[in-house]
Amino acid sequence: MLPWKTALVVGASSGMGAEVARRLTKGGCKTALVARRADALTKLAEEFNTATPVMALVFAHDVANLAEVPELFQRICRDLGGLDLIVYAAGVMPRITDETYDTSLDAVTISANLTGAVAWLNPAAERFGRAGAGTIVGIGSVAGDRGRRGNPVYCAVKAGLATYLEALRNRVGRLGVAVVTIKPGPVDTPMTQGLTKLPMLISVEQAAEGILRAAAARKSVVYLPGKWRLVMWVVRSIPSFIFKKLNF
């Protein structure tokens, strides 16, 4: 049985967010689905809400729209009748070449992966800290463990997210709040479609299961699958003067 009664998933329309939401609603957790694409959300909600009482509530929202977050967050808590878990699963990974320096594209990457996360997880941390309970889950990436030539800003925002989550953990962990950083390797989602040479690729189902298991166990940092922890330890240990010569 899931340890939560109410949950909020940001980025619930596809990929890991949708699968996490599917498992939450199936497990009896009333879940608010937040994403930009209303039609995709509505479709999911139709799939989840087969019986009464309704388990999935739908809220269309663009994470770039920071100003509407506080009010929407409060409204969701009210409509759910509480909040025990928040999962920030929204994110984008632009396809770029080694020659791309597109600041406006980078701004979108920063906004969806990091600024949006801060906007949603700040009120959640404030609330959970006051409650002395609650679980915050952020989806980082193994990409955040090292700055790679292939996607500088994506690596940077995932590193930023991981550090932000660590800081939140240090801030509200002592009040009884679990802050869980998930660092998946490649996951078979729309975000990675068309990419080749993906090492240790896992399915979205495997990822969602790992995310919820880590959240229920109130883990701090979890790699998905677990062997990435060892791999990334090795990768992090490579001295910079060698790393910069590698083709990662």
Next chain:
Amino acid sequence: MSALHQPASAGQRRRASVQPLPSDHLERVWAWGMSASAMEYVYRPSTVEALRGVFEFAKKQGRKIALRGAGRSYGDASLLAEEIGLDLTRMRRILDWNPTTGIVRVEPGVTIRDLWQVAIEDGWWPPVVPGTMHPTIGGCASMNIHGKNNYRVGPIGDHIREFELMLPSGAIKRCNREQNADLFYAAIGGFGMLGCFTSITLALKRIYSGHLAVTPIATPNLGAMLSEMEARLDRADYLVGWIDCFAKAGSLGRGLIHQADHLREGADPSAAQSLRVENQELPETFMWGLAPRSIMWRLMKPMVNNPCMKAVNWVKYLSSLRQSGKTHTQSHAEFAFLLDYVPGWKRAYLPGGLIQYQSFIPAPEAERVFRGQLEVCHQNRLPAYLGVVKRHRADDFWMTHGLDGFSLALDFKVTRYNRERLWAMTAQMNKLVIEAGGRFYFAKDSTLSGDQLHSFLSEDRVKRFLDMKRRCDPDTMLQTELYKRVFGQPALR
């Protein structure tokens, strides 16, 4: 931003007018038994004007309000998730005290403790007090609380001369037995669903000593306890029975009655001394003054489980056999406020907390029903750790729990493993109560459902109360989790 709940309904259109509340007011509010809690936006006004301001603010934001006094109801009677919690503990002034007549006028946040400490040295004592001195008078009136003397003096409502009630519109209604009498009998015991008390006028009881003459009487089973209490009704001032809920078969319901009587005028040669607050106060230490009472619950915590509580109840019963029949004196505070002996004792029940299950049964049916309830507990292997029996009488308040009979209050530990079984068991016990024409008490309740409410209060009574609510609070601004649970889900969610 757009909410796309499917399917769209009128409820959602109403939701659109709901405005946000400042997040710095967000707090976790607990049921006293700590088996339930809610996140609420809490406001603590200290004046009638500020109180009116909160009602106006709630109306403007389209939000609901739950009234809360000291938060001493065991269950969800003062909780309302994600809405405004109106905490009245700062409206704590004694507006008028007349030591000659014993009439006191107080704000709703004044506690029983504030009240007796002001009155006792003038020779007065609150006519009705619960087992703890920490509830507010506003809360006591809303729940129409009773004491160990209920069979003799009725609930606290019987001693309220008058009150002023602020309706959600901000209007203040003065109510007594002549003026707005309907509202008087509905709001006392109306669990905060009609308006907020802004002043309450109460008649206290004359006492001639700070002591009571207390006689313990051990009883070998439930039948003996009830008939022993029944036999003492016309002479005892206070009667309360403790039950060892672990005892079975022929000893089922064995326990100890405490009878307490006021000393008559002149019987206490040092009345002026015994009436001093200092000589009433509960001691702050235990173990011969070596340890502060504040640590007691930590020592209790490892013992709050079936085998240890069985042993504790057994030892208590054995020692009661030795005390039986020996009259001694005790201060009013010591006798009345048993629940305050161990400060914060509820925390010994954490992490799951506790619920109290109290039912009121007409006297002729009481033995059979209580016996049935105790047996149900044994069958389910969910014994109550504390059982208390009291004698009651009927009264005229609309939502009353009072009837001519007995009540049995049972404390149950709640854990994440037993929660479902416990609620299922109380449903079984509720059935016994309803079949016997019994009643329940909102201050204690955690388990009642809507259809059960209609069965015990009668359709007619519930309808009359809801009509009154529509008149006083047309927007159903005043709600609690308890209200939503027993009156269905009105308008919201």
